Amino acid sequence: MLEFVSNNISTINFILINIALGLSIYITLATGLLSLSNAGFMAIGAYTVAIISTQSNIPFIVGLMAAIALGVALALPIGMLVLGLRDIYLAIATLGFGEIVRIIALNGDKVVHLFSQNKELIIFNGAEGITLTYRTPTIMLGLPDTTWPILIYVIVIVYILATLHNSRFGRILASIRQDETAASTLGVNVVHYKLLAFVLGSAIAAGAGALSAPIVRVIDPHNYVFSRGVDILAYAVLGGMTHWVGPILGATVLTSLPEALRFLKDQRDIVNGLIIMLSIIYLPAGLADPRIWGLFKRLVSFPKRERVS
Amino acid sequence: MKARLFLFPMIFMLLLVCFTAIDVSSATAESASSLSGEIPIGAVWSMTGAAAVYGSTQKNASELAVEQINQSGMLGAAKIKLITEDDRSTKEGAITAFDKLIKEYKVVAILGPTLSNSAKAADPIAQAAKVPVLAVSNTAAGIVEMGDFIFRDSLPEMLVQPNTIKETKNKLGYKKVAILYGNDDVFTKGGYDAFKKALNDQGIQILATETFNKNDSDFSAQLTKIKGLKPDAIIVSALAEEAAGIMSQGRQLGIPESVPFIGGNGFNSPKLAQLAGPAAEGAITGAAWLISNDTPGNKAFVEAYNKKYGANPDQFAAQAYTGVYILANAIKTAGSSNPTAIRDAMAKIRDMDTVLGKFSFDARREPVHPPVVQIIKNGKFVLYK
Numbered sequence: 001m002l003e004f005v006s007n008n009i010s011t012i013n014f015i016l017i018n019i020a021l022g023l024s025i026y027i028t029l030a031t032g033l034l035s036l037s038n039a040g041f042m043a044i045g046a047y048t049v050a051i052i053s054t055q056s057n058i059p060f061i062v063g064l065m066a067a068i069a070l071g072v073a074l075a076l077p078i079g080m081l082v083l084g085l086r087d088i089y090l091a092i093a094t095l096g097f098g099e100i101v102r103i104i105a106l107n108g109d110k111v112v113h114l115f116s117q118n119k120e121l122i123i124f125n126g127a128e129g130i131t132l133t134y135r136t137p138t139i140m141l142g143l144p145d146t147t148w149p150i151l152i153y154v155i156v157i158v159y160i161l162a163t164l165h166n167s168r169f170g171r172i173l174a175s176i177r178q179d180e181t182a183a184s185t186l187g188v189n190v191v192h193y194k195l196l197a198f199v200l201g202s203a204i205a206a207g208a209g210a211l212s213a214p215i216v217r218v219i220d221p222h223n224y225v226f227s228r229g230v231d232i233l234a235y236a237v238l239g240g241m242t243h244w245v246g247p248i249l250g251a252t253v254l255t256s257l258p259e260a261l262r263f264l265k266d267q268r269d270i271v272n273g274l275i276i277m278l279s280i281i282y283l284p285a286g287l288a289d290p291r292i293w294g295l296f297k298r299l300v301s302f303p304k305r306e307r308v309s
Numbered sequence: 310m311k312a313r314l315f316l317f318p319m320i321f322m323l324l325l326v327c328f329t330a331i332d333v334s335s336a337t338a339e340s341a342s343s344l345s346g347e348i349p350i351g352a353v354w355s356m357t358g359a360a361a362v363y364g365s366t367q368k369n370a371s372e373l374a375v376e377q378i379n380q381s382g383m384l385g386a387a388k389i390k391l392i393t394e395d396d397r398s399t400k401e402g403a404i405t406a407f408d409k410l411i412k413e414y415k416v417v418a419i420l421g422p423t424l425s426n427s428a429k430a431a432d433p434i435a436q437a438a439k440v441p442v443l444a445v446s447n448t449a450a451g452i453v454e455m456g457d458f459i460f461r462d463s464l465p466e467m468l469v470q471p472n473t474i475k476e477t478k479n480k481l482g483y484k485k486v487a488i489l490y491g492n493d494d495v496f497t498k499g500g501y502d503a504f505k506k507a508l509n510d511q512g513i514q515i516l517a518t519e520t521f522n523k524n525d526s527d528f529s530a531q532l533t534k535i536k537g538l539k540p541d542a543i544i545v546s547a548l549a550e551e552a553a554g555i556m557s558q559g560r561q562l563g564i565p566e567s568v569p570f571i572g573g574n575g576f577n578s579p580k581l582a583q584l585a586g587p588a589a590e591g592a593i594t595g596a597a598w599l600i601s602n603d604t605p606g607n608k609a610f611v612e613a614y615n616k617k618y619g620a621n622p623d624q625f626a627a628q629a630y631t632g633v634y635i636l637a638n639a640i641k642t643a644g645s646s647n648p649t650a651i652r653d654a655m656a657k658i659r660d661m662d663t664v665l666g667k668f669s670f671d672a673r674r675e676p677v678h679p680p681v682v683q684i685i686k687n688g689k690f691v692l693y694k
Binding site: 007009010011014046106112126127128129131134136191215216217218222223258259262268269 | 492
């Protein structure tokens with residue numbers, strides 16, 4: 001088991017990061033918002049950590065906090081601007097935001113040169129991106145010290161989402177998803193809760209981006225192109241959007257399968273596509289479909305009932 | 310209560326999926342201690358994703374070279390076992406592929422990865438594990454600087470372009486040029502940096518520097534501005550698709566044929582002449598390899614490649630093919646499949662006969678071999694004279 005973990009540690013790292021990203025889009029989807037800005041916020045988080053750690057000696061944990069704070073600070077005004085839009089229009093607006101972030105990262109140094117005296121200053125380094133120095137991770141309690149922060153981060157998010165799921169807040173989000181108008185007639189401040197969900201999702205994505213920086217190490221704009229946003233959406237679509245277990249399942253399956261199917265060489269992406277297609281046709285509510293789990297539960301609890309009778 | 314009942318089977322299933330999914334492929338590669346049995350060598354190519362065009366020819370060429378080496382008995386009783394992995398043109402893919410090759414397959418050396426930024430993300434893993442890496446297509450700066458186990462046989466743009474500028478300047482005698490480059494791609498941006506430096510060193514005036522993005526299709530604004538400045542030549546650092554668009558639109562806008570397009574490594578694709586048609590005539594580019602090269606074994610390589618895959622090899626194929634031969638040569642000289650011994654033998658390679666010409670590594674593990682300048686004539690690359 002330990003050997004298995006150490007042999008596949010980079011795959012496990014990426015699974016955990018993708019789970020965090022899947023959860024970040026889940027919270028907006030659970031509110032009925034199709035927001036595709038997560039790749040953009042991930043870029044903000046990753047660049048924040050990368051710039052802080054290359055330009056100063058501030059410890060990583062402070063960089064992570066700064067990344068999440070910046071994510072919240074940007075998500076608030078942007079959320080106020082775009083959350084008046086619905087459905088596909090919201091998707092287009094948030095997609096635009098992701099592209100703006102990418103293009104700023106690409107041309108960031110030109111902007112810096114406008115305001116700075118030092119015309120040779122390189123911070124974003126355009127298409128080549130920022131390369132963090134490699135450090136051999138030390139093993140702590142069986143896991144490298146680069147994996148622990150991500151694992152803790154995912155556990156904290158899952159704990160928060162699990163607590164929220166059956167709380168007043170969680171039920172309000174579900175009510176907005178199911179019928180926005182009906183929810184507002186029940187006295188729910190729809191605008192307020194939508195903004196809250198958007199900010200929460202963006203903060204989670206920024207944190208995930210920040211945590212991915214020491215692992216990917218090369219932070220360039222190409223990491224955060226449109227297809228990254230689509231990948232994140234796929235985790236939630238495959239897993240299901242009604243329960244927080246959904247994106248965890250989706251991200252785990254979609255990240256580990258290509259590794260397991262390495263023997264299929266360049267054909268292995270077909271399997272991912274096939275799985276998403278089949279799940280959309282036969283399991284429209286995702287892998288975490290409450291009906292499947294209801295069935296599973298009945299099978300498991302069946303002998304118990306017999307014992308009672 | 311209901312929620313909890315619903316939760317536990319889910320978490321259980323998650324763990325099950327997670328652990329069964331990654332565990333199915335476990336390989337048994339015995340690492341040979343002397344020159345016998347199978348010597349596992351890893352190769353990481355971008356076979357899917359954005360760089361798949363380059364990765365597929367690299368895969369073909371490396372497999373051809375391994376086949377030839379194993380048939381020829383170059384390594385005596387030993388055979389090379391090439392383990393090819395796809396990195397999906399992503400850094401994450403390259404990192405997991407390196408991890409798998411080193412920890413699970415216990416490879417003695419790694420070829421690749423295709424892209425420079427993937428190399429920057431993944432190579433330190435091999436450096437830390439003391440497994441030599443031979444890059445065959447990374448042309449950006451900062452590759453061999455990552456450590457003493459990192460080599461490359463692909464001439465960086467910083468070595469190729471000064472030669473291109475020098476040769477073309479001597480023959481065409483141009484004094485002022487305009488530059489057009491893609492600024493969102495490491496490859497084309499690196500080419501631009503190299504050209505800029507070479508032009509400054511040669512004292513050539515740069516009239517204008519214009520940029521575009523990958524997948525752009527309209528370059529008329531940039532080209533109109535350049536046309537108005539009347540440059541003697543136009544330097545283009547672009548991948549084949551964009552370069553073709555720039556050339557055909559440039560000629561349509563009336564940039565005279567006496568003003569040549571001079572390009573970087575991105576021009577080195579047979580696709581350029583196909584896409585741009587007559588507009589590509591006379592385009593000049595610096596390269597590491599030319600199909601009509603008169604180098605040892607080049608003709609046989611082109612023929613064997615053509616026979617096996619039904620297409621002509623390009624520069625990337627030639628460099629990957631050479632890479633396998635360099636590794637085999639190092640293994641043979643070292644007389645061992647110990648990664649550190651291979652590294653030491655590779656660092657000592659001087660004047661080796663390859664399809665790229667006489668090949669040496671310098672003290673920084675950078676490649677040394679003569680670059681060529683080529684020109685498109687009748688839709689084909691020929692040596693620029």
